[in-house]
Amino acid sequence: MVECLKWGQPAYLTERPKSGSTIRLGGFKRNDPRYALYVHCQSGLIGLFRDHYEDLFSFEGNRAVVFDPDNLAPLEPLKHCIRMALTYHLRGKSRRSEAAV
Numbered sequence: 316m317v318e319c320l321k322w323g324q325p326a327y328l329t330e331r332p333k334s335g336s337t338i339r340l341g342g343f344k345r346n347d348p349r350y351a352l353y354v355h356c357q358s359g360l361i362g363l364f365r366d367h368y369e370d371l372f373s374f375e376g377n378r379a380v381v382f383d384p385d386n387l388a389p390l391e392p393l394k395h396c397i398r399m400a401l402t403y404h405l406r407g408k409s410r411r412s413e414a415a416v
Contacts, residue, residue, distance in 0.1 A: 327401075338397060367392070
């Protein structure tokens with residue numbers, strides 16, 4: 316895993332090129348206490364996350380999972396979403412809609 320800054324926010328990507336999609340952590344909106352996990356908006360990842368965890372997470376369009384600082388995010392579903400993002404390209408187009416193991 317490689318950690319870097321993108322738009323002044325911590326971002327994480329795989330060491331192996333073209334294996335996964337970058338995830339980024341940051342504040343949600345100005346003057347909003349929430350924070351978010353951002354993914355590439357054209358990847359389809361938020362739709363995949365929503366298919367699995369619509370009742371557990373809040374989403375912003377096709378780019379972010381939004382969290383409330385007063386509530387702990389459910390760890391196992393969050394880890395699953397991160398795993399799906401970081402293995403996004405490994406699954407290939409036909410299997411991207413499937414859950415990562």
